[in-house]
Amino acid sequence: MEEECRVLSIQSHVVRGYVGNRAATFPLQVLGFEIDAVNSVQFSNHTGYTHWKGQVLNAQELHELYAGLKLNGVNKYDYVLTVCDPVMGDKWNGEGSMYVPEDLLPVYREKVVPVADIITPNQFEAELLSGRKIHSQEEALAVMDMLHAMGPDTVVITSSDLPSSRGSDYLIALGSQRTRRPDGTTLTERIRMEMRRVDAVFVGTGDLFAAMLLAWTHKHPDNLKVACEKTVSAMHHVLQRTIQCARAQAGEGRKPSPAQLELRMVQSKKDIEDPEIVVQATVL
Amino acid sequence: MEEECRVLSIQSHVVRGYVGNRAATFPLQVLGFEIDAVNSVQFSNHTGYTHWKGQVLNAQELHELYAGLKLNGVNKYDYVLTGYTRDKSFLAMVVDIVRELKQQNSKLVYVCDPVMGDKWNGEGSMYVPEDLLPVYREKVVPVADIITPNQFEAELLSGRKIHSQEEALAVMDMLHAMGPDTVVITSSDLPSSRGSDYLIALGSQRTRRPDGTTLTERIRMEMRRVDAVFVGTGDLFAAMLLAWTHKHPDNLKVACEKTVSAMHHVLQRTIQCARAQAGEGRKPSPAQLELRMVQSKKDIEDPEIVVQATVL
Numbered sequence: 001m002e003e004e005c006r007v008l009s010i011q012s013h014v015v016r017g018y019v020g021n022r023a024a025t026f027p028l029q030v031l032g033f034e035i036d037a038v039n040s041v042q043f044s045n046h047t048g049y050t051h052w053k054g055q056v057l058n059a060q061e062l063h064e065l066y067a068g069l070k071l072n073g074v075n076k077y078d079y080v081l082t083v084c085d086p087v088m089g090d091k092w093n094g095e096g097s098m099y100v101p102e103d104l105l106p107v108y109r110e111k112v113v114p115v116a117d118i119i120t121p122n123q124f125e126a127e128l129l130s131g132r133k134i135h136s137q138e139e140a141l142a143v144m145d146m147l148h149a150m151g152p153d154t155v156v157i158t159s160s161d162l163p164s165s166r167g168s169d170y171l172i173a174l175g176s177q178r179t180r181r182p183d184g185t186t187l188t189e190r191i192r193m194e195m196r197r198v199d200a201v202f203v204g205t206g207d208l209f210a211a212m213l214l215a216w217t218h219k220h221p222d223n224l225k226v227a228c229e230k231t232v233s234a235m236h237h238v239l240q241r242t243i244q245c246a247r248a249q250a251g252e253g254r255k256p257s258p259a260q261l262e263l264r265m266v267q268s269k270k271d272i273e274d275p276e277i278v279v280q281a282t283v284l
Numbered sequence: 285m286e287e288e289c290r291v292l293s294i295q296s297h298v299v300r301g302y303v304g305n306r307a308a309t310f311p312l313q314v315l316g317f318e319i320d321a322v323n324s325v326q327f328s329n330h331t332g333y334t335h336w337k338g339q340v341l342n343a344q345e346l347h348e349l350y351a352g353l354k355l356n357g358v359n360k361y362d363y364v365l366t367g368y369t370r371d372k373s374f375l376a377m378v379v380d381i382v383r384e385l386k387q388q389n390s391k392l393v394y395v396c397d398p399v400m401g402d403k404w405n406g407e408g409s410m411y412v413p414e415d416l417l418p419v420y421r422e423k424v425v426p427v428a429d430i431i432t433p434n435q436f437e438a439e440l441l442s443g444r445k446i447h448s449q450e451e452a453l454a455v456m457d458m459l460h461a462m463g464p465d466t467v468v469i470t471s472s473d474l475p476s477s478r479g480s481d482y483l484i485a486l487g488s489q490r491t492r493r494p495d496g497t498t499l500t501e502r503i504r505m506e507m508r509r510v511d512a513v514f515v516g517t518g519d520l521f522a523a524m525l526l527a528w529t530h531k532h533p534d535n536l537k538v539a540c541e542k543t544v545s546a547m548h549h550v551l552q553r554t555i556q557c558a559r560a561q562a563g564e565g566r567k568p569s570p571a572q573l574e575l576r577m578v579q580s581k582k583d584i585e586d587p588e589i590v591v592q593a594t595v596l
Contacts, residue, residue, distance in 0.1 A: 038299050042349065049356045072328070
């Protein structure tokens with residue numbers, strides 16, 4: 001990182017494990033970014049464990065922290081990273097369900113997405129934001145154009161149930177990046193990636209993905225294909241290491257626990273710094 | 285790190301900058317440790333800036349977080365790391381947690397930086413409430429395994445002033461007797477043969493031989509002063525000392541050489557960048573003097589040795 005690139009990340013903190021700021025901070029730091037972290041909550045661990053305890057920040061307290069930075073004249077950032085990875089819901093077996101109160105949807109649609117530059121919804125979230133269902137790749141591309149029109153120049157649908165030619169143990173991700181040519185016309189780069197599913201429930205992967213996408217789109221600003229290949233490849237290495245360690249810890253025939261499935265972040269440092277490319281994005 | 289080594293670090297968090305958990309987490313992570321972090325406060329930045337704002341955790345909330353880990357059966361640690369604390373009841377809760385974690389794992393190592401104050405121009409003053417001293421002396425230090433006091437803190441804990449190296453070694457023996465097998469006096473105003481722009485650090489590690497007798501390894505290091513006020517250096521030092529004593533368990537000399545060398549590289553990079561940012565003849569601001577942590581990753585991972593510790 002030739003020049004200091006400063007990120008303000010506003011996400012949750014867990015004492016143990018890797019979600020929210022804990023998933024974003026280490027990768028961005030090892031990739032050379034100065035990441036300032038506002039912890040919107042502090043919990044013992046993520047809410048997928050049997051138990052969790054902790055405290056949340058209210059809007060007033062969040063504002064107080066920002067005011068401190070502003071008073072010191074250090075409220076200068078190149079990136080902001082938040083749950084503008086609109087982690088709102090997901091589909092299980094084709095049925096969508098929301099993880100956060102439904103009254104947040106209009107806030108995202110009307111206030112958050114319009115000021116976002118890069119968004120990383122999954123298919124369900126893309127459908128909610130655009131108000132349109134996705135049954136095919138063409139519809140997905142149309143939805144991404146609708147999302148561009150709402151604000152962000154970069155849209156990555158991080159997972160979908162679109163069919164892959166490689167079979168049902170692959171999932172499709174799509175990316176779209178709009179740039180403005182000097183003559184005023186827009187150029188849209190669209191890509192498609194096929195990613196092997198891993199048979200486990202991981203938590204924090206969306207947060208890790210968004211952080212690494214920030215890093216790789218920064219290093220490859222006009223090349224969504226390469227940025228996504230590096231991001232998805234790094235994810236693959238982290239998840240493979242995680243599932244192997246988790247299964248070893250759980251033992252033969254036993255399903256790993258949430259504690260055992262925590263991302264092997266620290267152990268994957270080299271893969272995060274310089275991922276071996278294991279996925280090819282197709283330019284559409 | 286062949287086997288997973290898990291650290292519980294209970295320190296402050298700042299949104300911007302590198303003190304407390306922000307100084308400890310990155311180095312320990314890049315050195316391969318799993319570090320779980322309880323943030324005792326969340327402030328916008330450290331309190332050396334003109335302004336700072338934020339919130340503190342109380343003892344009850346600390347206990348709540350620990351209870352969450354315990355309910356999930358994941359309260360198993362190899363190390364605990366603590367630093368600057370201002371609240372007596374918070375510190376007492378930390379001690380309760382350490383005691384319980386030691387019951388879970390009798391080999392747990394508690395690394396404690398007993399932050400209480402420092403000396404300026406020969407005069408020491410406390411920057412925490414005075415009622416913390418008896419808590420450190422009677423409760424914290426007795427359960428600590430590694431402590432990193434500066435000279436003033438070593439004097440406060442032992443009740444004895446240090447005017448010479450012999451007195452410093454005697455004070456370290458007194459501190460060993462209170463509990464910790466490893467004591468590093470991280471800075472002192474003892475004179476260096478190299479002149480006044482060097483400061484002396486001393487280390488002492490007690491190990492038990494198979495026959496029951498004790499062996500004490502004592503070392504001395506001379507470190508070049510840097511003409512600036514850095515914040516977070518003690519926190520960074522304690523975190524890296526944890527890492528290097530883990531990797532070199534019976535070799536305080538090497539552990540300290542690596543720790544101090546890494547510190548040197550981080551501070552050099554920081555002061556150079558800070559001066560460049562401030563401009564000719566201007567004194568760098570607290571914001572400009574923030575440790576260049578991320579940029580020093582390689583020095584932290586594998587420090588080039590630039591200091592020789594003398595075995596005494």
